Amino acid sequence: MPAFVAVDLGASSGRVMLGRADGGPIELVEVRRFDTGPRTRPDGGLRWDISTMLSETITGIRTAAAADPVSIGLDSWAVDYGLIDASGRLDGDVRCYRDPRTEGKADVLRSRIDDQTLYGVNGLQYLPFNTVYQLLAEPPERLDGHTMLLVPDLLGYLLTGELGAEVTNASTTGLLDAKTRQWSQEVLDASGIPPSLLPPLRQPGEHIGLFESIPVVAVASHDTASAVAAVPATRDDFGYISCGTWSLVGLRLSSPMLTEAAREANFTNEAGIDGTTRFLRNTMGLWLLSESLRVWNAELAPLLAEAARQPAFAAVIDPNDEVFLTPGDIPARIASQCRRTGQTPPGSPPGIVRTILESLALAHATTLQAAARLANQDVAVVHLVGGGARNELLCQLTADACGLPVLAGPVEASAMGNIIVQANAAGVHADPSPPFARYEPQGNRHDWIAAAQRIGLAFG
Numbered sequence: 001m002p003a004f005v006a007v008d009l010g011a012s013s014g015r016v017m018l019g020r021a022d023g024g025p026i027e028l029v030e031v032r033r034f035d036t037g038p039r040t041r042p043d044g045g046l047r048w049d050i051s052t053m054l055s056e057t058i059t060g061i062r063t064a065a066a067a068d069p070v071s072i073g074l075d076s077w078a079v080d081y082g083l084i085d086a087s088g089r090l091d092g093d094v095r096c097y098r099d100p101r102t103e104g105k106a107d108v109l110r111s112r113i114d115d116q117t118l119y120g121v122n123g124l125q126y127l128p129f130n131t132v133y134q135l136l137a138e139p140p141e142r143l144d145g146h147t148m149l150l151v152p153d154l155l156g157y158l159l160t161g162e163l164g165a166e167v168t169n170a171s172t173t174g175l176l177d178a179k180t181r182q183w184s185q186e187v188l189d190a191s192g193i194p195p196s197l198l199p200p201l202r203q204p205g206e207h208i209g210l211f212e213s214i215p216v217v218a219v220a221s222h223d224t225a226s227a228v229a230a231v232p233a234t235r236d237d238f239g240y241i242s243c244g245t246w247s248l249v250g251l252r253l254s255s256p257m258l259t260e261a262a263r264e265a266n267f268t269n270e271a272g273i274d275g276t277t278r279f280l281r282n283t284m285g286l287w288l289l290s291e292s293l294r295v296w297n298a299e300l301a302p303l304l305a306e307a308a309r310q311p312a313f314a315a316v317i318d319p320n321d322e323v324f325l326t327p328g329d330i331p332a333r334i335a336s337q338c339r340r341t342g343q344t345p346p347g348s349p350p351g352i353v354r355t356i357l358e359s360l361a362l363a364h365a366t367t368l369q370a371a372a373r374l375a376n377q378d379v380a381v382v383h384l385v386g387g388g389a390r391n392e393l394l395c396q397l398t399a400d401a402c403g404l405p406v407l408a409g410p411v412e413a414s415a416m417g418n419i420i421v422q423a424n425a426a427g428v429h430a431d432p433s434p435p436f437a438r439y440e441p442q443g444n445r446h447d448w449i450a451a452a453q454r455i456g457l458a459f460g
Contacts, residue, residue, distance in 0.1 A: 005017070009155075009223075010036060010223065010245065018067055018069070019419035021022050023428075023429045027295065034052075037070050045095065046097045071226050072217065073161075078150070079129060080151050081149055082149055094224070095134065098326055102134055103128070109136060115451035119262075121184050121186055124268050132175055132191055133174075135197075147163055147199050148198060148330065149199065150166075152223065160209030161209065164199050166218045168220045168221060168222040171270045174187065175193070179256060181201070203218065205425040206425075212454070220421055223244075224278065226416075230414070230416035230433075231252075239372070241368075242286055244286060246284065247282075247284065249281055251280070254276060265370050265374060267370070279374075284324055298349060301326040306353075307350045307354040314344050315344065318359070319363050323337065331349075334346070345388070358391055360398075365398070368457070381404060391407040400441050403441050405438055406433055409434075411444055443450055
């Protein structure tokens with residue numbers, strides 16, 4: 001069976017996966033796994049250790065090379081970038097989107113182009129760390145004579161020496177026109193960002209170059225775009241949740257939804273494979289859980305078992321509150337938000353885990369309801385892919401909150417979608433792996449409605 005190498009970089013861990021495909025479901029084997037989490041510098045800023053990611057990636061690829069792979073593809077999280085100087089070298093560190101440097105930059109751009117006009121061009125959900133705001137935080141001299149490469153394009157360049165910007169990730173920058181899928185001169189003019197900063201665009205499936213005689217292929221390099229490509233849907237009326245550090249909740253559409261109602265609901269329109277649009281909203285994901293575990297220095301499995309036995313709806317929070325965005329004592333912030341909303345904070349780690357998971361499930365449901373309403377599209381089933389598919393309690397709570405069946409898996413959806421694009425580019429048919437579990441909705445819907453009302457969420 002033909003072999004393909006998927007380099008799949010998440011915001012906490014990276015994987016080099018070997019996938020085999022020959023007309024059926026992909027067989028995946030993990031070749032190497034390594035930490036990718038951001039490092040705090042003495043000035044308090046957060047940086048990605050790109051040199052370590054590159055060396056680990058190369059080690060994984062060289063190990064996988066024994067299988068004589070057809071090609072290599074790279075995907076990662078969105079919005080973060082490196083700057084390549086005129087000599088072809090990476091200039092400085094790659095900042096993490098959780099770095100606080102973008103504070104106030106949205107207002108700077110808003111003074112030059114109003115929100116309605118901006119959304120009508122890029123269709124992008126407002127997030128304070130979008131690439132356009134990060135670039136506005138740069139000293140202007142750092143943008144002259146440089147080329148901006150998003151993380152997977154940066155690693156692709158360091159492997160092959162070829163510059164470019166793959167379109168699914170480029171669509172998260174705020175600089176791409178959602179309809180034409182070209183860099184937007186209107187946004188560049190308004191922001192003052194020099195057009196020379198932006199490299200040529202690539203499409204998923206395009207050949208990039210060679211690394212040690214192995215072709216490197218552009219895939220859907222935004223990990224969510226790859227994850228959606230791997231959704232094992234057998235019908236069109238489905239919603240998806242790509243659940244990892246973030247939960248990306250939405251629908252697959254044939255064209256962008258650029259209405260004022262979509263803007264006010266803070267939905268994004270990001271490029272998918274085959275000309276599709278990922279109409280979705282970022283909601284906080286398992287970051288809340290992983291940061292809490294770090295604070296407690298605890299293991300997840302025993303806490304999940306105990307959380308399943310905790311009273312339901314003892315407290316709920318809005319996980320999308322910006323207070324939860326930066327690293328720190330998430331349990332203390334949860335307690336503070338509970339007190340602000342007139343609730344008694346959960347008094348133990350299992351209680352906090354229960355609150356987190358019920359709150360994430362509620363956010364999944366409210367977001368999916370809003371997406372279906374805005375797009376006037378029925379949803380009969382929800383596909384939950386990514387690391388969250390392993391969390392049985394979260395999957396069941398999501399089914400309960402949505403009032404719909406949840407099909408969980410694949411877990412390694414981003415790597416699988418990465419390989420699907422490579423296989424298609426090589427003329428090899430590949431199918432996603434089928435979901436490994438189905439969760440039917442249980443419980444009383446009125447309990448979810450009451451929980452949503454506590455924190456002012458529209459739900460029903």
